[in-house]
Amino acid sequence: MSTEPVIPMVDTLAWHKPIQQELRSAANRVLDSGRFLMGEEVTAFEQEVREFLQANQTVSCANGTDALILALSAAGLGSGDEVITTPFTFFATAEAIVRVGATPVFADIELETFNIDPLRVQESITNKTRAVLVVHLFGLPARIQEIQWLCEEHSLLLIEDCAQSFGASVNGRMTGTWGDFGCFSFFPSKNLGGFGDGGLVIAKTGSMAEQLKVLRNHGSSVQYRHEYMGYNSRLDEMQAALLRVKLKYIARYNDERKKIAEDYRSFLQGMDILLPAGQGHVYHQFTVLTDQRDQLKDHLASHGVASALYYPVPLHHQPVFKGFPMKQDLFVAEQVSRRCLSLPVFPGMTKAQVHRVTESVTRFFSEDRAEFAYWFAGAAP
Known part of the structure:
Protein backbone atom coordinates (compact mmCIF):
# COMPACT_ATOMS: atom_id res chain seq x y z
CA MET A 1 0.00 0.00 0.00
CA LYS A 248 -8.39 33.22 -20.82
CA TYR A 249 -6.25 30.17 -20.06
CA ILE A 250 -8.24 27.42 -21.79
CA ALA A 251 -5.73 27.00 -24.63
CA ARG A 252 -2.95 26.58 -22.06
CA TYR A 253 -5.03 24.10 -20.06
CA ASN A 254 -5.77 22.02 -23.14
CA ASP A 255 -2.09 22.11 -24.09
CA GLU A 256 -1.24 20.79 -20.62
CA ARG A 257 -3.68 17.92 -21.09
CA LYS A 258 -2.12 17.12 -24.46
CA LYS A 259 1.37 17.18 -22.94
CA ILE A 260 0.29 14.78 -20.19
CA ALA A 261 -1.12 12.47 -22.86
CA GLU A 262 2.19 12.66 -24.74
CA ASP A 263 4.07 11.82 -21.54
CA TYR A 264 1.82 8.82 -20.94
CA ARG A 265 2.62 7.58 -24.43
CA SER A 266 6.33 8.19 -23.94
CA PHE A 267 6.49 6.30 -20.66
CA LEU A 268 4.25 3.44 -21.75
CA GLN A 269 6.48 2.13 -24.49
CA GLY A 270 5.01 0.10 -27.32
CA MET A 271 1.56 1.67 -27.14
CA ASP A 272 1.62 4.08 -30.05
CA ILE A 273 -1.51 6.27 -30.34
CA LEU A 274 -2.80 7.15 -33.76
CA LEU A 275 -5.41 9.90 -34.01
CA PRO A 276 -7.59 10.43 -37.10
CA ALA A 277 -6.19 13.09 -39.41
CA GLY A 278 -7.45 16.59 -38.74
CA GLN A 279 -8.90 15.80 -35.32
CA GLY A 280 -7.84 17.87 -32.30
CA HIS A 281 -8.03 15.85 -29.08
CA VAL A 282 -8.17 17.87 -25.83
CA TYR A 283 -8.08 14.90 -23.42
CA HIS A 284 -10.90 15.49 -21.01
CA GLN A 285 -10.11 11.87 -20.20
CA PHE A 286 -7.20 9.59 -21.03
CA THR A 287 -8.86 6.22 -21.34
CA VAL A 288 -7.38 2.74 -21.78
CA LEU A 289 -9.01 -0.57 -22.56
CA THR A 290 -7.82 -3.77 -20.91
CA ASP A 291 -9.22 -7.23 -20.31
CA GLN A 292 -8.00 -6.83 -16.71
CA ARG A 293 -9.70 -3.53 -16.07
CA ASP A 294 -10.93 -4.24 -12.54
CA GLN A 295 -7.64 -5.78 -11.44
CA LEU A 296 -5.71 -2.84 -12.84
CA LYS A 297 -8.02 -0.39 -11.08
CA ASP A 298 -7.43 -2.16 -7.75
CA HIS A 299 -3.69 -2.25 -8.39
CA LEU A 300 -3.58 1.49 -9.08
CA ALA A 301 -5.61 2.23 -5.94
CA SER A 302 -3.16 0.21 -3.84
CA HIS A 303 -0.38 2.43 -5.19
CA GLY A 304 -2.22 5.68 -4.46
CA VAL A 305 -3.41 6.34 -8.01
CA ALA A 306 -7.05 7.13 -8.71
CA SER A 307 -8.80 5.83 -11.82
CA ALA A 308 -12.40 5.88 -13.02
CA LEU A 309 -14.84 3.89 -15.10
CA TYR A 310 -16.27 6.04 -17.88
CA TYR A 311 -18.67 4.30 -18.56
CA PRO A 312 -19.26 0.82 -17.08
CA VAL A 313 -22.89 0.46 -18.24
CA PRO A 314 -23.86 1.43 -21.80
CA LEU A 315 -27.08 3.40 -21.97
CA HIS A 316 -29.16 0.68 -23.61
CA HIS A 317 -28.51 -1.49 -20.53
CA GLN A 318 -29.71 1.17 -18.09
CA PRO A 319 -32.91 0.04 -16.30
CA VAL A 320 -34.83 3.11 -17.43
CA PHE A 321 -34.37 2.12 -21.09
CA LYS A 322 -35.58 -1.44 -20.64
CA GLY A 323 -38.19 -2.09 -23.33
CA PHE A 324 -36.95 0.63 -25.69
CA PRO A 325 -36.71 -0.72 -29.26
CA MET A 326 -33.23 -1.82 -30.40
CA LYS A 327 -32.54 -1.25 -34.10
CA GLN A 328 -29.05 -2.81 -34.20
CA ASP A 329 -26.55 -4.71 -32.09
CA LEU A 330 -24.25 -2.53 -30.03
CA PHE A 331 -21.35 -4.94 -29.74
CA VAL A 332 -18.49 -2.42 -29.68
CA ALA A 333 -20.09 -0.23 -27.01
CA GLU A 334 -20.68 -3.29 -24.84
CA GLN A 335 -17.09 -4.48 -25.24
CA VAL A 336 -15.65 -1.04 -24.51
CA SER A 337 -17.81 -0.58 -21.40
CA ARG A 338 -16.38 -3.82 -19.95
CA ARG A 339 -12.75 -2.81 -20.54
CA CYS A 340 -12.50 0.98 -20.18
CA LEU A 341 -10.45 2.68 -17.49
CA SER A 342 -9.55 6.37 -17.32
CA LEU A 343 -6.28 7.61 -15.85
CA PRO A 344 -5.71 10.97 -14.12
CA VAL A 345 -5.27 13.98 -16.40
CA PHE A 346 -5.69 17.61 -15.33
CA PRO A 347 -3.95 20.99 -15.62
CA GLY A 348 -1.39 21.29 -12.85
CA MET A 349 -0.53 17.59 -12.88
CA THR A 350 3.21 17.23 -12.33
CA LYS A 351 5.65 15.15 -14.33
CA ALA A 352 6.36 13.16 -11.15
CA GLN A 353 2.67 12.33 -10.84
CA VAL A 354 2.54 11.24 -14.48
CA HIS A 355 5.58 9.03 -13.85
CA ARG A 356 3.91 7.44 -10.80
CA VAL A 357 0.81 6.63 -12.83
CA THR A 358 2.72 5.09 -15.73
CA GLU A 359 5.09 3.24 -13.42
CA SER A 360 2.10 1.69 -11.65
CA VAL A 361 0.48 0.65 -14.92
CA THR A 362 3.73 -0.79 -16.26
CA ARG A 363 4.36 -2.69 -13.03
CA PHE A 364 0.91 -4.27 -13.19
CA PHE A 365 1.50 -5.69 -16.66
CA SER A 366 5.06 -6.85 -15.95
CA GLU A 367 4.50 -8.83 -12.76
CA ASP A 368 4.43 -12.31 -14.32
CA ARG A 369 1.06 -11.62 -15.93
CA ALA A 370 -0.18 -12.86 -19.27
CA GLU A 371 0.07 -10.41 -22.08
CA PHE A 372 -3.21 -8.60 -22.59
CA ALA A 373 -4.12 -6.30 -25.44
CA TYR A 374 -5.08 -2.80 -24.49
CA TRP A 375 -5.62 0.40 -26.40
CA PHE A 376 -5.96 4.12 -25.80
CA ALA A 377 -8.76 6.39 -26.95
CA GLY A 378 -7.90 7.34 -30.48
CA ALA A 379 -5.68 4.31 -31.03
CA ALA A 380 -5.97 1.62 -33.67
CA PRO A 381 -6.63 -1.82 -32.15
Whole structure:
Protein backbone atom coordinates (compact mmCIF):
# COMPACT_ATOMS: atom_id res chain seq x y z
CA MET A 1 0.00 0.00 0.00
CA SER A 2 1.41 3.37 -1.04
CA THR A 3 2.20 5.97 1.63
CA GLU A 4 2.48 8.79 -0.93
CA PRO A 5 -0.39 11.26 -1.42
CA VAL A 6 -3.13 9.91 -3.65
CA ILE A 7 -3.08 11.18 -7.22
CA PRO A 8 -6.72 12.14 -7.88
CA MET A 9 -8.54 12.09 -11.21
CA VAL A 10 -8.77 15.89 -10.97
CA ASP A 11 -6.99 18.18 -8.52
CA THR A 12 -8.82 21.50 -8.68
CA LEU A 13 -6.55 23.09 -6.06
CA ALA A 14 -3.45 22.43 -8.19
CA TRP A 15 -5.35 23.54 -11.28
CA HIS A 16 -6.47 26.88 -9.83
CA LYS A 17 -3.51 27.79 -7.64
CA PRO A 18 -1.75 29.97 -10.27
CA ILE A 19 -4.90 32.06 -10.87
CA GLN A 20 -6.28 32.30 -7.32
CA GLN A 21 -5.88 36.07 -7.13
CA GLU A 22 -7.66 36.61 -10.45
CA LEU A 23 -10.50 34.36 -9.31
CA ARG A 24 -10.84 36.23 -6.02
CA SER A 25 -10.89 39.57 -7.84
CA ALA A 26 -13.61 38.33 -10.19
CA ALA A 27 -15.69 37.06 -7.28
CA ASN A 28 -15.30 40.36 -5.45
CA ARG A 29 -16.34 42.24 -8.58
CA VAL A 30 -19.64 40.37 -8.60
CA LEU A 31 -20.18 40.86 -4.86
CA ASP A 32 -19.51 44.58 -5.20
CA SER A 33 -21.92 44.87 -8.14
CA GLY A 34 -24.94 43.56 -6.24
CA ARG A 35 -26.10 41.90 -9.47
CA PHE A 36 -26.21 38.10 -9.41
CA LEU A 37 -28.34 36.96 -12.38
CA MET A 38 -28.33 37.83 -16.09
CA GLY A 39 -26.01 40.81 -15.78
CA GLU A 40 -22.86 42.11 -17.43
CA GLU A 41 -20.73 39.10 -16.50
CA VAL A 42 -23.07 36.66 -18.27
CA THR A 43 -23.28 38.89 -21.35
CA ALA A 44 -19.49 39.26 -21.48
CA PHE A 45 -18.91 35.55 -20.97
CA GLU A 46 -21.29 34.62 -23.80
CA GLN A 47 -19.49 37.07 -26.09
CA GLU A 48 -16.02 35.83 -25.15
CA VAL A 49 -17.00 32.19 -25.70
CA ARG A 50 -18.53 33.17 -29.04
CA GLU A 51 -15.26 34.79 -30.08
CA PHE A 52 -13.07 31.93 -28.86
CA LEU A 53 -15.12 29.22 -30.57
CA GLN A 54 -15.85 31.42 -33.62
CA ALA A 55 -19.53 30.62 -33.16
CA ASN A 56 -22.57 32.38 -34.55
CA GLN A 57 -24.69 32.69 -31.39
CA THR A 58 -24.13 31.70 -27.74
CA VAL A 59 -26.75 31.37 -25.01
CA SER A 60 -25.70 30.38 -21.49
CA CYS A 61 -27.80 28.26 -19.13
CA ALA A 62 -27.70 26.55 -15.76
CA ASN A 63 -25.92 23.29 -16.63
CA GLY A 64 -24.91 20.94 -19.42
CA THR A 65 -28.05 18.79 -19.17
CA ASP A 66 -30.21 21.87 -19.57
CA ALA A 67 -28.11 22.86 -22.59
CA LEU A 68 -29.14 19.61 -24.29
CA ILE A 69 -32.79 19.93 -23.26
CA LEU A 70 -32.96 23.55 -24.39
CA ALA A 71 -31.42 22.71 -27.78
CA LEU A 72 -33.79 19.78 -28.35
CA SER A 73 -36.76 21.90 -27.27
CA ALA A 74 -35.75 24.83 -29.47
CA ALA A 75 -35.42 22.39 -32.38
CA GLY A 76 -39.07 21.44 -31.87
CA LEU A 77 -38.38 17.78 -31.14
CA GLY A 78 -41.01 15.82 -29.28
CA SER A 79 -43.35 12.84 -29.27
CA GLY A 80 -42.96 10.53 -32.26
CA ASP A 81 -39.52 11.88 -33.19
CA GLU A 82 -36.44 9.68 -33.14
CA VAL A 83 -32.99 11.04 -32.26
CA ILE A 84 -29.95 8.90 -33.10
CA THR A 85 -27.20 9.00 -30.50
CA THR A 86 -24.44 6.95 -28.90
CA PRO A 87 -24.97 4.36 -26.15
CA PHE A 88 -21.47 5.03 -24.76
CA THR A 89 -21.72 8.37 -22.97
CA PHE A 90 -23.02 9.93 -19.77
CA PHE A 91 -26.71 9.36 -19.09
CA ALA A 92 -27.68 13.02 -19.62
CA THR A 93 -27.33 12.73 -23.40
CA ALA A 94 -30.20 10.27 -23.75
CA GLU A 95 -32.04 11.63 -20.70
CA ALA A 96 -32.46 14.98 -22.45
CA ILE A 97 -33.97 13.29 -25.51
CA VAL A 98 -36.57 11.53 -23.39
CA ARG A 99 -37.27 14.70 -21.39
CA VAL A 100 -38.56 16.47 -24.50
CA GLY A 101 -40.73 13.47 -25.41
CA ALA A 102 -38.58 12.11 -28.25
CA THR A 103 -37.10 8.61 -28.51
CA PRO A 104 -33.36 7.88 -28.38
CA VAL A 105 -32.11 5.42 -31.00
CA PHE A 106 -28.69 4.06 -30.15
CA ALA A 107 -26.10 3.51 -32.89
CA ASP A 108 -22.86 1.69 -32.14
CA ILE A 109 -19.45 3.29 -31.70
CA GLU A 110 -16.01 2.96 -33.28
CA LEU A 111 -13.37 1.10 -31.30
CA GLU A 112 -10.71 3.49 -32.56
CA THR A 113 -12.34 6.64 -31.13
CA PHE A 114 -15.13 5.52 -28.75
CA ASN A 115 -17.37 7.88 -30.72
CA ILE A 116 -20.51 7.10 -32.70
CA ASP A 117 -19.87 5.34 -36.01
CA PRO A 118 -21.24 7.27 -39.03
CA LEU A 119 -21.95 3.98 -40.83
CA ARG A 120 -24.10 2.81 -37.95
CA VAL A 121 -25.82 6.18 -37.88
CA GLN A 122 -26.76 5.75 -41.51
CA GLU A 123 -28.17 2.29 -40.79
CA SER A 124 -30.37 3.74 -38.04
CA ILE A 125 -32.15 6.41 -40.08
CA THR A 126 -35.90 5.86 -40.56
CA ASN A 127 -38.82 8.04 -41.59
CA LYS A 128 -39.19 8.96 -37.92
CA THR A 129 -35.63 10.23 -37.53
CA ARG A 130 -35.49 13.97 -36.94
CA ALA A 131 -32.02 14.52 -35.53
CA VAL A 132 -28.59 13.10 -34.74
CA LEU A 133 -27.08 13.94 -31.35
CA VAL A 134 -23.32 13.47 -31.60
CA VAL A 135 -21.09 13.23 -28.52
CA HIS A 136 -17.42 14.22 -28.78
CA LEU A 137 -16.39 11.77 -26.09
CA PHE A 138 -13.37 12.23 -23.80
CA GLY A 139 -12.33 15.34 -25.77
CA LEU A 140 -11.86 13.57 -29.11
CA PRO A 141 -14.13 14.93 -31.86
CA ALA A 142 -16.38 12.44 -33.61
CA ARG A 143 -16.29 12.12 -37.39
CA ILE A 144 -18.45 15.20 -37.48
CA GLN A 145 -17.99 16.14 -41.12
CA GLU A 146 -19.28 12.77 -42.33
CA ILE A 147 -22.21 12.94 -39.94
CA GLN A 148 -22.95 16.49 -41.07
CA TRP A 149 -23.13 15.24 -44.68
CA LEU A 150 -25.53 12.48 -43.61
CA CYS A 151 -27.76 14.99 -41.85
CA GLU A 152 -27.82 17.26 -44.88
CA GLU A 153 -28.60 14.34 -47.20
CA HIS A 154 -31.54 13.23 -45.05
CA SER A 155 -32.67 16.71 -43.90
CA LEU A 156 -31.91 15.95 -40.25
CA LEU A 157 -30.98 18.32 -37.45
CA LEU A 158 -27.46 17.96 -36.09
CA ILE A 159 -26.88 18.57 -32.39
CA GLU A 160 -23.44 18.30 -30.77
CA ASP A 161 -22.85 17.28 -27.16
CA CYS A 162 -19.55 19.04 -26.41
CA ALA A 163 -19.58 18.59 -22.63
CA GLN A 164 -16.09 17.05 -22.80
CA SER A 165 -14.64 18.82 -25.82
CA PHE A 166 -14.36 22.56 -25.18
CA GLY A 167 -11.57 23.76 -27.46
CA ALA A 168 -11.37 20.59 -29.55
CA SER A 169 -11.38 21.10 -33.29
CA VAL A 170 -11.68 19.34 -36.63
CA ASN A 171 -9.70 20.89 -39.49
CA GLY A 172 -9.46 24.13 -37.52
CA ARG A 173 -13.19 24.32 -36.81
CA MET A 174 -14.27 24.01 -33.17
CA THR A 175 -16.65 21.34 -31.96
CA GLY A 176 -20.06 22.83 -31.32
CA THR A 177 -19.98 24.95 -34.48
CA TRP A 178 -20.71 22.16 -36.99
CA GLY A 179 -24.31 21.47 -36.09
CA ASP A 180 -27.53 23.40 -35.67
CA PHE A 181 -26.79 23.45 -31.93
CA GLY A 182 -23.68 22.80 -29.84
CA CYS A 183 -24.14 22.04 -26.13
CA PHE A 184 -21.51 22.60 -23.44
CA SER A 185 -21.14 21.82 -19.74
CA PHE A 186 -19.02 23.76 -17.26
CA PHE A 187 -19.13 21.10 -14.53
CA PRO A 188 -15.98 21.58 -12.39
CA SER A 189 -14.02 18.71 -13.94
CA LYS A 190 -14.60 19.75 -17.57
CA ASN A 191 -11.89 21.30 -19.73
CA LEU A 192 -13.50 24.68 -19.05
CA GLY A 193 -14.69 23.81 -15.56
CA GLY A 194 -16.60 26.19 -13.34
CA PHE A 195 -17.13 26.33 -9.59
CA GLY A 196 -20.52 24.65 -9.61
CA ASP A 197 -22.87 23.97 -12.48
CA GLY A 198 -23.09 25.88 -15.74
CA GLY A 199 -23.86 25.34 -19.41
CA LEU A 200 -24.08 27.00 -22.80
CA VAL A 201 -25.65 26.39 -26.20
CA ILE A 202 -24.27 27.48 -29.56
CA ALA A 203 -27.02 28.23 -32.08
CA LYS A 204 -26.55 28.47 -35.84
CA THR A 205 -28.99 31.36 -36.32
CA GLY A 206 -30.21 34.41 -34.45
CA SER A 207 -33.79 33.12 -34.41
CA MET A 208 -32.63 29.87 -32.79
CA ALA A 209 -30.72 31.85 -30.16
CA GLU A 210 -33.77 33.99 -29.37
CA GLN A 211 -35.84 30.83 -28.92
CA LEU A 212 -33.23 29.48 -26.51
CA LYS A 213 -33.28 32.71 -24.50
CA VAL A 214 -37.05 32.56 -24.19
CA LEU A 215 -37.04 28.89 -23.20
CA ARG A 216 -34.35 29.34 -20.51
CA ASN A 217 -36.47 32.09 -18.92
CA HIS A 218 -39.77 30.29 -18.24
CA GLY A 219 -40.83 30.63 -21.88
CA SER A 220 -41.02 34.40 -21.50
CA SER A 221 -39.58 37.21 -23.62
CA VAL A 222 -41.55 39.94 -21.84
CA GLN A 223 -41.89 39.96 -18.05
CA TYR A 224 -45.02 38.14 -16.84
CA ARG A 225 -45.97 37.12 -20.36
CA HIS A 226 -45.22 33.49 -21.24
CA GLU A 227 -45.40 32.26 -24.83
CA TYR A 228 -44.06 28.74 -24.16
CA MET A 229 -43.67 26.17 -21.42
CA GLY A 230 -40.05 26.93 -20.67
CA TYR A 231 -37.44 26.29 -18.00
CA ASN A 232 -35.67 28.13 -15.22
CA SER A 233 -32.13 27.73 -16.52
CA ARG A 234 -29.89 30.75 -16.09
CA LEU A 235 -26.13 30.97 -15.59
CA ASP A 236 -25.45 33.14 -12.54
CA GLU A 237 -23.10 36.11 -12.51
CA MET A 238 -20.60 34.50 -10.14
CA GLN A 239 -20.11 31.47 -12.36
CA ALA A 240 -19.83 33.67 -15.45
CA ALA A 241 -17.21 35.92 -13.83
CA LEU A 242 -15.09 32.98 -12.66
CA LEU A 243 -15.42 31.20 -16.00
CA ARG A 244 -14.27 34.35 -17.77
CA VAL A 245 -10.99 34.10 -15.86
CA LYS A 246 -10.49 30.44 -16.79
CA LEU A 247 -11.49 31.03 -20.42
CA LYS A 248 -8.39 33.22 -20.82
CA TYR A 249 -6.25 30.17 -20.06
CA ILE A 250 -8.24 27.42 -21.79
CA ALA A 251 -5.73 27.00 -24.63
CA ARG A 252 -2.95 26.58 -22.06
CA TYR A 253 -5.03 24.10 -20.06
CA ASN A 254 -5.77 22.02 -23.14
CA ASP A 255 -2.09 22.11 -24.09
CA GLU A 256 -1.24 20.79 -20.62
CA ARG A 257 -3.68 17.92 -21.09
CA LYS A 258 -2.12 17.12 -24.46
CA LYS A 259 1.37 17.18 -22.94
CA ILE A 260 0.29 14.78 -20.19
CA ALA A 261 -1.12 12.47 -22.86
CA GLU A 262 2.19 12.66 -24.74
CA ASP A 263 4.07 11.82 -21.54
CA TYR A 264 1.82 8.82 -20.94
CA ARG A 265 2.62 7.58 -24.43
CA SER A 266 6.33 8.19 -23.94
CA PHE A 267 6.49 6.30 -20.66
CA LEU A 268 4.25 3.44 -21.75
CA GLN A 269 6.48 2.13 -24.49
CA GLY A 270 5.01 0.10 -27.32
CA MET A 271 1.56 1.67 -27.14
CA ASP A 272 1.62 4.08 -30.05
CA ILE A 273 -1.51 6.27 -30.34
CA LEU A 274 -2.80 7.15 -33.76
CA LEU A 275 -5.41 9.90 -34.01
CA PRO A 276 -7.59 10.43 -37.10
CA ALA A 277 -6.19 13.09 -39.41
CA GLY A 278 -7.45 16.59 -38.74
CA GLN A 279 -8.90 15.80 -35.32
CA GLY A 280 -7.84 17.87 -32.30
CA HIS A 281 -8.03 15.85 -29.08
CA VAL A 282 -8.17 17.87 -25.83
CA TYR A 283 -8.08 14.90 -23.42
CA HIS A 284 -10.90 15.49 -21.01
CA GLN A 285 -10.11 11.87 -20.20
CA PHE A 286 -7.20 9.59 -21.03
CA THR A 287 -8.86 6.22 -21.34
CA VAL A 288 -7.38 2.74 -21.78
CA LEU A 289 -9.01 -0.57 -22.56
CA THR A 290 -7.82 -3.77 -20.91
CA ASP A 291 -9.22 -7.23 -20.31
CA GLN A 292 -8.00 -6.83 -16.71
CA ARG A 293 -9.70 -3.53 -16.07
CA ASP A 294 -10.93 -4.24 -12.54
CA GLN A 295 -7.64 -5.78 -11.44
CA LEU A 296 -5.71 -2.84 -12.84
CA LYS A 297 -8.02 -0.39 -11.08
CA ASP A 298 -7.43 -2.16 -7.75
CA HIS A 299 -3.69 -2.25 -8.39
CA LEU A 300 -3.58 1.49 -9.08
CA ALA A 301 -5.61 2.23 -5.94
CA SER A 302 -3.16 0.21 -3.84
CA HIS A 303 -0.38 2.43 -5.19
CA GLY A 304 -2.22 5.68 -4.46
CA VAL A 305 -3.41 6.34 -8.01
CA ALA A 306 -7.05 7.13 -8.71
CA SER A 307 -8.80 5.83 -11.82
CA ALA A 308 -12.40 5.88 -13.02
CA LEU A 309 -14.84 3.89 -15.10
CA TYR A 310 -16.27 6.04 -17.88
CA TYR A 311 -18.67 4.30 -18.56
CA PRO A 312 -19.26 0.82 -17.08
CA VAL A 313 -22.89 0.46 -18.24
CA PRO A 314 -23.86 1.43 -21.80
CA LEU A 315 -27.08 3.40 -21.97
CA HIS A 316 -29.16 0.68 -23.61
CA HIS A 317 -28.51 -1.49 -20.53
CA GLN A 318 -29.71 1.17 -18.09
CA PRO A 319 -32.91 0.04 -16.30
CA VAL A 320 -34.83 3.11 -17.43
CA PHE A 321 -34.37 2.12 -21.09
CA LYS A 322 -35.58 -1.44 -20.64
CA GLY A 323 -38.19 -2.09 -23.33
CA PHE A 324 -36.95 0.63 -25.69
CA PRO A 325 -36.71 -0.72 -29.26
CA MET A 326 -33.23 -1.82 -30.40
CA LYS A 327 -32.54 -1.25 -34.10
CA GLN A 328 -29.05 -2.81 -34.20
CA ASP A 329 -26.55 -4.71 -32.09
CA LEU A 330 -24.25 -2.53 -30.03
CA PHE A 331 -21.35 -4.94 -29.74
CA VAL A 332 -18.49 -2.42 -29.68
CA ALA A 333 -20.09 -0.23 -27.01
CA GLU A 334 -20.68 -3.29 -24.84
CA GLN A 335 -17.09 -4.48 -25.24
CA VAL A 336 -15.65 -1.04 -24.51
CA SER A 337 -17.81 -0.58 -21.40
CA ARG A 338 -16.38 -3.82 -19.95
CA ARG A 339 -12.75 -2.81 -20.54
CA CYS A 340 -12.50 0.98 -20.18
CA LEU A 341 -10.45 2.68 -17.49
CA SER A 342 -9.55 6.37 -17.32
CA LEU A 343 -6.28 7.61 -15.85
CA PRO A 344 -5.71 10.97 -14.12
CA VAL A 345 -5.27 13.98 -16.40
CA PHE A 346 -5.69 17.61 -15.33
CA PRO A 347 -3.95 20.99 -15.62
CA GLY A 348 -1.39 21.29 -12.85
CA MET A 349 -0.53 17.59 -12.88
CA THR A 350 3.21 17.23 -12.33
CA LYS A 351 5.65 15.15 -14.33
CA ALA A 352 6.36 13.16 -11.15
CA GLN A 353 2.67 12.33 -10.84
CA VAL A 354 2.54 11.24 -14.48
CA HIS A 355 5.58 9.03 -13.85
CA ARG A 356 3.91 7.44 -10.80
CA VAL A 357 0.81 6.63 -12.83
CA THR A 358 2.72 5.09 -15.73
CA GLU A 359 5.09 3.24 -13.42
CA SER A 360 2.10 1.69 -11.65
CA VAL A 361 0.48 0.65 -14.92
CA THR A 362 3.73 -0.79 -16.26
CA ARG A 363 4.36 -2.69 -13.03
CA PHE A 364 0.91 -4.27 -13.19
CA PHE A 365 1.50 -5.69 -16.66
CA SER A 366 5.06 -6.85 -15.95
CA GLU A 367 4.50 -8.83 -12.76
CA ASP A 368 4.43 -12.31 -14.32
CA ARG A 369 1.06 -11.62 -15.93
CA ALA A 370 -0.18 -12.86 -19.27
CA GLU A 371 0.07 -10.41 -22.08
CA PHE A 372 -3.21 -8.60 -22.59
CA ALA A 373 -4.12 -6.30 -25.44
CA TYR A 374 -5.08 -2.80 -24.49
CA TRP A 375 -5.62 0.40 -26.40
CA PHE A 376 -5.96 4.12 -25.80
CA ALA A 377 -8.76 6.39 -26.95
CA GLY A 378 -7.90 7.34 -30.48
CA ALA A 379 -5.68 4.31 -31.03
CA ALA A 380 -5.97 1.62 -33.67
CA PRO A 381 -6.63 -1.82 -32.15
